[in-house]
Amino acid sequence: MRYGRIRAIVVIGVLFVVMFFLFYPMNPSNTGLFANIPLGLDIKGGSLLEYTFSGNVTQDTANQVVTILRRRLDDANYTEANVAALGNSGIRVEIPGIDNPQQAESLIGQRGELYFAQVLDTVQSSVQPAPKIGLQYAGAQWLRTSDPSAPPNTWYLVNKNIQVGAGTLQLSGSDVTNAAAAMNTSNGGWEIDLSFGTKGSQNFYQITQALVGKPLAIVLDNSVLSAPIVQQAIQGGHAQITGNFTYKQAQDLAALIRSGNLPVTLNLTEEQTIGPTLGADVIRTSIIVGLIGMAIVLAYMLVYYGPLMGMVADLALVYNAFFVLGMLALTHGILTLPGMAGIILTIGTTVDGNVIIFERIKEEMRTGKTSKAAITAGFTRSTAVILDANITTLIVAFVLYYLGTGSIKGFAVTLTIGIIGTIFTSLVFSRVLMDLIAPVVKNKYLPLTSNAGQVKPVESDQKNTTSNNKNKKGGNQR
Amino acid sequence: MRKMINFVGPRYIFIGISLAAIALSIVFILVKGFNFGVDFAGGTMITASFNKPDLSIAEVRNIFSKADPAFTNASIIKLTSMTGNGTNTKKSLFDLTVKQFYNASARAKLNADVQGVASKQGLQTNFESFETVSGYAAAGLRQSAIWASIIVMILLLIYIAIRYRFVFGVGALASLAHDLIITAGLFSMFWITFDSTAIAALLTLLGYSLNDTVVVYSRIRENLKKMHGKPIDEIVNVSINETLSRTINTSLTTFIVVFTLFLFASSVLRPFAFGMSFGIITGTYSSIYIASPLLIGWLGRRKKALAKR
DSSP: OHHHHHHHHHHHHHHHHHHHHHHSOSSTTOOSTTTTSOBOHHHHOEEEEEEEESSOOOHHHHHHHHHHHHHHHHHTTOTTOEEEEETTTEEEEEEETOSOTHHHHHHHHOOOOEEEEEEEEEEEOSSOOOOOOSGGGTTOEEEEBOOTTSOTTEEEEEESSEEETTEEEOOBGGGEEEEEEEEOTTTSSEEEEEEEOHHHHHHHHHHHHHTTTSBEEEEETTEEEEOOBOOSOOOSSEEEEEEEEOHHHHHHHHHHHHTOOOSSOEEEEEEEEEOHHHHHHHHHHHHHHHHHHHHHHHHHHHHHHHHHHHHHHHHHHHHHHHHHHHHHHHHTOOBOHHHHHHHHHHHHHHHHHHHHHHHHHHHHHHTTBOHHHHHHHHHHHHHHHHHHHHHHHHHHHHHHHHHOOHHHHHHHHHHHHHHHHHHHIIIIIHHHHHHHHTTTOOOTTSSSOGGGOSSOOBOSOSTTGGGTTHHHHOGGGO | OOOOOOSSTTHHHHHHHHHHHHHHHHHHHHHTOOEEOHHHHOEEEEEEEESOTTOOHHHHHHHHHHHOGGGGGOEEEEEEEEEOTTOOOEEEEEEEEESOOOOHHHHHHHHHHHHHHHHHTTOOEEEEEEEEEOHHHHHHHHHHHHHHHHHHHHHHHHHHHHHSOHHHHHHHHHHHHHHHHHHHHHHHHTTOEESHHHHHHHHHHHHHHHHHHHHHHHHHHHHHHHTTTSOHHHHHHHHHHHTHHHHHHHHHHHHHHHHHHHHHSOTTTHHHHHHHHHHHHHHHHIIIIIIHHHHHHHHHHHHHHHHHO
16 A cells, blocks of 8 residues: 555656646747647758768867857857757758748858958959969969959959068958948948957058058958958058948858858758748648547547546556656657657557556456456566566667657657656556556456355465465555 | 467468568569668758649649759659648648759759749749758768667667577567568568658567567466476467457557558658558567467477487
């Protein structure tokens, strides 16, 4: 009896915890029935992008890339974006709620390598001009411009080592302390305001001093953003990139410059985008399928095991369904479409647990035990089998979790939670209910009803005749 | 006493049927191969919606191949139409698969071109889902699927080895191989997309099938002690019968839910639901007709050897 009470308390306690995490409004902005369960991209819609690094990359560099991209996406208002390193071979970016990833992709795919350069020559050409020979051209390269205000097909011969007096100076994105989009007050449109640190300001002053009357190119990812003519030496460490940008372009470029340049080039290898409409449609059908399947199974169990035991099995199913959903909310396990399939499969495993126990109880009844003794024996004897049977599926779930990709991981998560829930509901929840209804359950296999007293039912196994009245007087003998 | 069904009597017939099914499956897998999904083969799969419910596959192919010739040979499937968010307009849905990889700008161009061609015919279209996998990424995904399968099998083998005597291990293994090969064969036969979710289904299936076998084997072990002195085939047959209602009830209920999933679920879950539905059938069959009867020969021989000593 004491164990019975502990079991009952545990069952109610777990139910309380699960219901709390499932229904307590954790996030006030997110309302809805199961708002606490985080949904995967394949359900709520969004984009998944995978990139590989070109060349070999250390783990540190990979982590650096992740940090930079997080900052970039955050800056560009993709606040829900999730960036993760795939070992040291690549990265995965997940952005929920967008159905055209082109803009995000251009943001991720760019190195963000910014530098200022001296312009040695300017040419209009549809093909890349031939390299110039001469000592003064060493280290210089032809770059195209993306500035719409410049004549089309303009090429600049630029050198990032800027001649200042007898030596050279460099000024790059790492000298920039801040970048922001700002209104261009003179020409209209949007520009990017840059601020330099102490050393950067000094260099910028010297460079502008040396280049008065000459163009200074601002180069981002091997493309000349603009090449304004320096009017005078600039003090104070501020510069503007004007290039007739739209607000969004200026903002994204500012984010790109602020976040610093990527140490490697990224190549897109995989993209998966799901529109929000399709996701909603799919989850609706999945829920309907789950409910239909569950209804058939509930009815089947009632018919096969009769109203009493059938009801126990049905309640166990409902209990486990809430257990799985509540655990998903508690562990922040992301629910994906294959994850839905995992939950639907849980219906099968829960039924399995109860069926194993019920069949065992029936068998124990056939040996002539009272229903109470048969229930106790039935649970004791099926514990090992239930654990055994679920371990195999658990092994599979673990491997899928560690080796599967995104949505398959979601399947492994719900499968694992479902199996743990099955073991718990079968061995603890059903036990509480069966103990509760034990006095009402009739052993139809006994030749006469047990209260007639003509046939003394065997209380327990032949082997355990010494503990004959164990089940009558409770667990004090243990 | 309860009625006993004689499962082990005609065991050679069932073993024969299974061997034939395995042979057929292997032929299908080797000759016809698998309909690999884009995640394993590389390429692009688009789910496109059109605002005309009775659009035919040929019309969709026409629209797409005008926009991009790569779609002339695309594989196109019509899905159950969906109702848009908040509106009552029915939209037809199509899955299109091609071998090409599209990066962001290529994708944007394709989207614009398809919409352009469609609007000339008075149609509105939208890419509801877009999945593109480069050959490089596909190779990686294939590799991790292969690793997952190998590791699952090794772990299950270790589990069986710890839990059972050698004979039982061989029997369990034979029935696992049986289920795996036949279900994979069905994927090839019915040309169902073979992707990551199909692998997940096959591996889960291994767990389930082993679970069925474990329950019957536990009973056989128990009965070997309890029914000491009885002939082996009788012990095995009694054990199968005793666990029969459990096997049937469990398999039937699980089958009901995954089959409902197969009938109504979206294309994403179809390979999974297909694998599970038919896997449960072969798994149940093999644990009754294959795994246990296989034991009879071995256990019988052992017994004779013991008697001689």
